[in-house]
Amino acid sequence: MKKVGLSGNYAIAYAVKMADVDVIAAYPITPQTTIVEKLSEFVANGELDADYINVESEHSAMSACVGASMTGARVFTATSSQGLAFMHEVLFMAAALRTPMVMANVNRALSAPLNIWNDHADAMAERDAGWIQLWVSSAQEAYDTTLMAFKLSEETRLPVMVNLDGYVLSHTYEPVELIAEEAVRKYIPSRPLVNRLSPKTAFSVGVVGPPEYYFEMKYQAIDAIERSRMPISKITADFNRSFGRSYDDVYAYGMEDAEYALLTMGSMTGSARVVAEELRKEGLKAGVVSIRTFRPFPVERLIEKVDGLMGLGVMDRASTPGGPSNPLFSDIAACLCGLKDRPILQSFVSGLGGRDISPDNFRTMFKATKEAADAKAPKPCMYVGLRE
Amino acid sequence: MKCAKTPLKGWKELPEGGTITEPGSSVLFDASAWRTSMPIIDHAKCTKCGMCWIFCPEAAIKVNPDGSYEVEYMYCKGCGICERACAVKAINMEEEKR
Numbered sequence: 001m002k003k004v005g006l007s008g009n010y011a012i013a014y015a016v017k018m019a020d021v022d023v024i025a026a027y028p029i030t031p032q033t034t035i036v037e038k039l040s041e042f043v044a045n046g047e048l049d050a051d052y053i054n055v056e057s058e059h060s061a062m063s064a065c066v067g068a069s070m071t072g073a074r075v076f077t078a079t080s081s082q083g084l085a086f087m088h089e090v091l092f093m094a095a096a097l098r099t100p101m102v103m104a105n106v107n108r109a110l111s112a113p114l115n116i117w118n119d120h121a122d123a124m125a126e127r128d129a130g131w132i133q134l135w136v137s138s139a140q141e142a143y144d145t146t147l148m149a150f151k152l153s154e155e156t157r158l159p160v161m162v163n164l165d166g167y168v169l170s171h172t173y174e175p176v177e178l179i180a181e182e183a184v185r186k187y188i189p190s191r192p193l194v195n196r197l198s199p200k201t202a203f204s205v206g207v208v209g210p211p212e213y214y215f216e217m218k219y220q221a222i223d224a225i226e227r228s229r230m231p232i233s234k235i236t237a238d239f240n241r242s243f244g245r246s247y248d249d250v251y252a253y254g255m256e257d258a259e260y261a262l263l264t265m266g267s268m269t270g271s272a273r274v275v276a277e278e279l280r281k282e283g284l285k286a287g288v289v290s291i292r293t294f295r296p297f298p299v300e301r302l303i304e305k306v307d308g309l310m311g312l313g314v315m316d317r318a319s320t321p322g323g324p325s326n327p328l329f330s331d332i333a334a335c336l337c338g339l340k341d342r343p344i345l346q347s348f349v350s351g352l353g354g355r356d357i358s359p360d361n362f363r364t365m366f367k368a369t370k371e372a373a374d375a376k377a378p379k380p381c382m383y384v385g386l387r388e
Numbered sequence: 389m390k391c392a393k394t395p396l397k398g399w400k401e402l403p404e405g406g407t408i409t410e411p412g413s414s415v416l417f418d419a420s421a422w423r424t425s426m427p428i429i430d431h432a433k434c435t436k437c438g439m440c441w442i443f444c445p446e447a448a449i450k451v452n453p454d455g456s457y458e459v460e461y462m463y464c465k466g467c468g469i470c471e472r473a474c475a476v477k478a479i480n481m482e483e484e485k486r
Contacts, residue, residue, distance in 0.1 A: 096406065097405045097406065098404050098405035099405075157404070203407050203409045204407065204408040204413075207407075210417070211391065213406075215399075217402065219399045220402065220404060
């Protein structure tokens with residue numbers, strides 16, 4: 001393995017190249033562009049033998065990916081924000097038609113106002129599309145997770161979305177350990193996929209499912225993502241063993257003895273951990289939990305991690321306007337509502353549209369979580385960092 | 389509403405991804421429940437001109453060997469276009485009692 005300085009986006013481009021994809025169909029959008037820019041360079045200079053399809057929109061990009069995947073090709077695309085929103089209807093088809101593919105989604109806020117910076121609203125809006133959603137918190141993890149995503153996608157025959165925070169991860173250069181190309185090929189060999197179209201196989205896909213059949217057809221996709229928990233654990237464990245990593249569905253810091261913790265997703269996990277370390281020195285038993293596998297949601301792993309906790313602050317970098325709570329908070333509350341001894345939950349929204357979440361903000365959230373837990377009375381969702 | 393012929397398959401029996409592996413399945417698609425009224429052909433008035441056959445958007449009008457026409461009610465959605473197209477008013481849409 002060799003260590004090189006790469007941005008999160010380039011790390012993904014290298015993973016895709018090493019995975020030896022057959023088809024890339026993508027449309028540029030900030031902050032994702034440099035992924036597919038790099039890939040088009042690889043294809044143009046002969047380093048990657050793939051069809052690079054220039055399309056006129058993200059809707060077409062996703063449609064081309066679905067078609068290519070049907071033929072048994074290994075497929076990749078990348079997008080952000082408005083681009084992901086434009087793919088919306090085809091995302092549901094990709095999942096229910098059981099077309100394996102990997103998409104990098106570089107998380108960015110949704111307009112209006114127009115904003116190219118990081119938040120999680122784009123992926124949250126596609127939460128119910130039936131895709132496996134993985135979230136990363138470093139360039140190294142973006143590279144590793146993309147490799148795992150191809151294996152996972154092809155094994156479960158479900159599309160996989162790899163989410164990384166815009167700019168914070170996509171454009172920040174970090175040392176990334178690249179696995180030797182031969183080792184990657186051995187890890188994910190090219191193989192023919194089930195359900196593929198060819199001139200020799202005649203069948204119809206994308207058909208009408210009347211009320212007598214829609215439910216059954218839809219349930220197949222629901223069942224597939226439910227059953228993907230096992231392959232996810234196995235693939236992660238294999239990857240960890242083969243390449244010396246330590247990934248898990250849920251990342252945890254200090255959760256063995258923590259009394260108060262923050263629950264995060266993506267790059268903010270690192271900042272939360274730094275603040276938790278400081279608070280520990282000050283005598284507060286602080287912890288951090290981060291969801292890596294957002295769909296399928298790691299219910300059991302999460303319950304294990306929060307066992308014994310007094311208060312849990314849930315940080316959403318997205319919102320559900322008018323809802324009873326925000327997307328991540330809703331999931332956490334649903335996971336824990338059946339438990340007898342569950343921590344007091346405090347909801348936070350922070351960092352929308354690329355607003356930095358400062359160490360002070362994290363301290364505020366830890367403090368508010370402790371106050372809510374000690375008083376056994378959580379406050380309504382707190383918008384941290386918002387000017388009055 | 390019913391559209392598909394019984395017996396219906398369960399989710400475990402269906403091919404993955406809503407794939408149809410046998411050709412000609414649209415022939416089994418029963419659209420009759422979509423109707424609220426059905427076309428009745430008065431063969432005494434019918435001149436066998438074929439306008440109903442031309443205009444039917446569902447190809448639900450069948451030509452018999454003797455040149456007369458009949459409606460295949462499994463495919464007829466009851467739109468009434470044949471009634472409008474019939475020059476001699478040999479087709480009447482009648483309320484369907486179920």
